[in-house]
Amino acid sequence: MLGWIDTIIQGVLLGGLYSLYATGLSVIFGIMRLVNLAHGDLIVLGAFLILALTAAGVPLIAAFAIVLPVMFAVGYVLQAAILNRVLGRNILPPLLITFGLSIIIQNGLLEAFSADTRFLNVGSLQGASLPLGGGIAIGVMPLICLAAAIAVIVILNGLFYRTAVGRAFRATSDDVEIAQLMGINNRKIYALTMAIAVAVCAVAAFFLGARANFDPSIGTARLLYAFEAVIIGGLGSLWGTLAGGIVVGLAQTIGAHIDPEWQILSGHIAFLIVLVLRPRGLFPRATD
Amino acid sequence: MNSAKTSAKNSAKNGRVNSRFRVTTATRASTIALALAIPIIVLLIAAPAFASRTLLQELFYVFTMLALAQLWNLLAGSAGLISVGQQAFVGVGAYALFAFTIVAGLDPIIAIVLSGVVAGLVAIPSALIVFRLRGAYFAIGTWVVAEVCRLILAQVKQLGGGTGTSLPPEIVNSIFGLDFVRNLFEVRGPAARDMIAYWLALVLAFATFALVYRLLRSRHGLALSAIGDSEAAAESSGVDVFRTKLFIYVAAAAVTGMIGALIFLQKARISPDAAFSLIDWNAYVIFIVVIGGIGTMEGPIIGVAIFYLLQFYLASLGSWYLIILGGLAILLMLFAPSGVWGVIAHRFDISLFPLRRRLVVGAKNAVKAEE
Numbered sequence: 001m002l003g004w005i006d007t008i009i010q011g012v013l014l015g016g017l018y019s020l021y022a023t024g025l026s027v028i029f030g031i032m033r034l035v036n037l038a039h040g041d042l043i044v045l046g047a048f049l050i051l052a053l054t055a056a057g058v059p060l061i062a063a064f065a066i067v068l069p070v071m072f073a074v075g076y077v078l079q080a081a082i083l084n085r086v087l088g089r090n091i092l093p094p095l096l097i098t099f100g101l102s103i104i105i106q107n108g109l110l111e112a113f114s115a116d117t118r119f120l121n122v123g124s125l126q127g128a129s130l131p132l133g134g135g136i137a138i139g140v141m142p143l144i145c146l147a148a149a150i151a152v153i154v155i156l157n158g159l160f161y162r163t164a165v166g167r168a169f170r171a172t173s174d175d176v177e178i179a180q181l182m183g184i185n186n187r188k189i190y191a192l193t194m195a196i197a198v199a200v201c202a203v204a205a206f207f208l209g210a211r212a213n214f215d216p217s218i219g220t221a222r223l224l225y226a227f228e229a230v231i232i233g234g235l236g237s238l239w240g241t242l243a244g245g246i247v248v249g250l251a252q253t254i255g256a257h258i259d260p261e262w263q264i265l266s267g268h269i270a271f272l273i274v275l276v277l278r279p280r281g282l283f284p285r286a287t288d
Numbered sequence: 289m290n291s292a293k294t295s296a297k298n299s300a301k302n303g304r305v306n307s308r309f310r311v312t313t314a315t316r317a318s319t320i321a322l323a324l325a326i327p328i329i330v331l332l333i334a335a336p337a338f339a340s341r342t343l344l345q346e347l348f349y350v351f352t353m354l355a356l357a358q359l360w361n362l363l364a365g366s367a368g369l370i371s372v373g374q375q376a377f378v379g380v381g382a383y384a385l386f387a388f389t390i391v392a393g394l395d396p397i398i399a400i401v402l403s404g405v406v407a408g409l410v411a412i413p414s415a416l417i418v419f420r421l422r423g424a425y426f427a428i429g430t431w432v433v434a435e436v437c438r439l440i441l442a443q444v445k446q447l448g449g450g451t452g453t454s455l456p457p458e459i460v461n462s463i464f465g466l467d468f469v470r471n472l473f474e475v476r477g478p479a480a481r482d483m484i485a486y487w488l489a490l491v492l493a494f495a496t497f498a499l500v501y502r503l504l505r506s507r508h509g510l511a512l513s514a515i516g517d518s519e520a521a522a523e524s525s526g527v528d529v530f531r532t533k534l535f536i537y538v539a540a541a542a543v544t545g546m547i548g549a550l551i552f553l554q555k556a557r558i559s560p561d562a563a564f565s566l567i568d569w570n571a572y573v574i575f576i577v578v579i580g581g582i583g584t585m586e587g588p589i590i591g592v593a594i595f596y597l598l599q600f601y602l603a604s605l606g607s608w609y610l611i612i613l614g615g616l617a618i619l620l621m622l623f624a625p626s627g628v629w630g631v632i633a634h635r636f637d638i639s640l641f642p643l644r645r646r647l648v649v650g651a652k653n654a655v656k657a658e659e
Contacts (some may be wrong), residue, residue, distance in 0.1 A: 033423075033424075034424070035424035035428060037427075082622065085622055086622065090625075092370060092582070093621040095424050095427060096578060096617055097617075097621050097622070099574070099617070100614035100615065100616075101569070102619075103571065103611070103613065104611050104614040105473045107610045107614070108607075108611060111607050220566070224438055227428045227432075228432065261442075261443060264438065265440065268435055269436065272417055272433075275417055275418075275421070275429070276416075279445070288362040
């Protein structure tokens, strides 16, 4: 019984990490109806950038503070210089461009950093835990990660629902042509959207490296977890994405509790079951 | 335009509305292409008599990649079903081959056909799930399905689990016709095996090409391209969108499974990572189609030639090779999304394997044929 309670707590905490992976993807889905196949690799890229800075002697938090705006800029340029050129009804060009980017980032990281597994050294927080009594303890880092996932959603929702630029985001999401008629430059909104999404990747990158090992090849699996969280949660709702992340996290830890080899498979199967039973996700908002 | 109108009027008066119009897909270039194709095919069939073993192995790879590319092109180019999960069916077909030969003891050639059936059967429930997703979401959905297949087959201990297994030599040597080929060309077992694998690849590649070509020129092909353009419009014109998509997805999966089975029969060694490799069985395939020209029959042929040359000269660069391929794909999408053949066809208005229907007005041949 205790084992199960522990498993469920771990699953929810893991869901926090997956929600961070997924939030950027959810924002891009919601506003641009675009899928970024390089999303997972951008997270891994962020982790390696933070790692490279710390290796050069920059303190971890300062390294993160540098990488965050860098990733924001990467996202802005990616959209403004490349993806904005292939806007339109045909989904193949953006899909293949981000697929190509995924392969470039993965192999570029492999050349630059080798296939060795790495982690970000968070010092005394590494392995620190809060005892809950009854032999159950919560890891401090996973808890901070879940808190960060919630904080990111609160900040983004504040941006989207309480500011003028947020109104422009929502208008573009609802109907891009009418938004343009109202004087909104949709290309600029798209560039900002991608910039925000990739900046969230930097946050996800920090916790990816702080919670677990990483190497250049793991990006695609993160993309799939993120995608599953978005679809399970329902398109267009960031809280839904958090719930989706927790569903994937729970499914994986419960699967692993039964048989360690079933961890990843259980997450995928939970996704397929939701897709069969609730094809629009658990908390659908957008109708696309 | 005017003459077309008057001739339509005239023929209507004469009560022979159809005699002056003809819907055709053939062009002069396509007739020449078909005529040229016959000696090329004969040459390829006879190749084992004079080609080196290395050349046969290279051609085997080219033919299997070409067939995979035609199938991906059928899904993405005409029906708008962009899949990044076709490695699911390569892997399922390959594993089915190992199961049929190792566990059930069947002849490898029969096992290839049955493996295609298995891949098609796996495609049915997968389709019912991933068809709930549209466009780009569909793409990632197919990828999840491929991962599920990989993770499940990695659990099967009889087929080597996560590390994989090899085909025992007695199975590899039991392939139908081995002794005949060995005596015919007076070669040793491994060389004869390569020849049989080569012919099988040739047959599969040619059959895939012919099937896709025939299908796209039939009314079902018209329905498919209607779906690719707009599902709603296709549905309202009487196309059963779901059934057409399901049929095409399952058929492509079945043939993909047969090709996967053949590829791993030739490799004689399987592992989950190799059989379900996204790069080998889907990224390269997509690259071949888009660099050649998506939505055309000629595109994958040109694409596989370009891909083979790139692979030949650059594969030794390792990860830089993949970076170059990724970069090329991005540049292509930005500056020439219709691919090499798309540019050529547009520039010279040429079509060797035409899919588009053209209305020929007042064609003498048509009148003659009907009179």
